[in-house]
């Protein structure tokens with residue numbers, strides 16, 4: 109790792125004024141990646157993350173003892189976070205109010221890392237307009253044994269079908285096995301409408317291409333197919349945020365790509381937190397597409 113890259117992460121972290129306790133603790137044993145290195149990664153990528161993540165209720169995957177030890181999903185405020193990690197009361201489906209977390213700045217992102225966070229997941233809407241999602245996401249989950257080429261082909265098909273109804277989309281490799289196809293929405297339709305639309309889109313695809321797709325979660329029905337997970341498009345569901353590190357071996361990173369870049373990709377986890385400069389370079393050349401209204 110060239111010294112220059114490490115220095116810029118370190119200086120980005122230094123300017124945030126967040127103290128990292130146990131900086132030498134190894135978070136990723138397979139890579140020897142420390143908590144300090146993870147904090148530097150997020151100090152460097154935080155601003156790019158917040159383009160998408162700012163104002164979204166988030167869930168964190170926290171692994172206080174490092175990857176491979178006990179990890180847990182946290183979606184509610186525990187009262188343990190500093191003020192840079194904001195909270196907002198949200199009514200759950202049962203009517204009870206719960207405090208959810210959201211972030212507005214990189215100091216907040218790094219404060220979460222200080223608390224043992226590895227992964228960041230976000231809602232499909234933001235606190236300012238909670239009931240109207242600003243994105244659709246189709247999470248493509250391949251059955252074991254299916255190669256990444258099959259995932260890429262599936263993503264292209266989803267893109268083409270979205271385009272046919274007027275929705276522009278971009279792919280994101282998840283840092284794991286799959287790809288998310290994301291279509292920005294003008295916040296207009298509310299959650300029940302968006303969920304129903306996503307479901308019928310996925311079911312139509314599975315009906316038309318039964319050899320390649322399933323729209324039901326059941327692992328038994330996945331045999332040799334790709335599960336087009338439309339359930340990310342419901343109130344309270346999350347998807348991994350762009351540039352989040354994954355709590356998996358290799359410290360893969362979720363990276364939004366252009367369709368041309370996806371064509372060159374050979375796996376869902378080709379980017380890693382061990383090479384922040386490469387991820388930052390992707391963030392700098394990131395393209396966006398226009399947000400559209402959900403079609404009728």
Ligand code: ATP
Nearest residue numbers: 181229230247249282284285286287346347348376
């Ligand atoms: P991969 O490409 O390997 O499938 P992924 O991020 O898409 O990576 P999934 O298991 O398909 O992983 O999950 C999709 C999304 O659902 C995640 O990004 C996460 O936001 C959410 N999710 C998954 N598991 C949980 C969980 N136990 N609790 C809350 N949300 C979850």
Ligand code: MN
Nearest residue numbers: 247248249286
């Ligand atoms: Mn997935």
Ligand code: MN
Nearest residue numbers: 247248249337
């Ligand atoms: Mn999934």
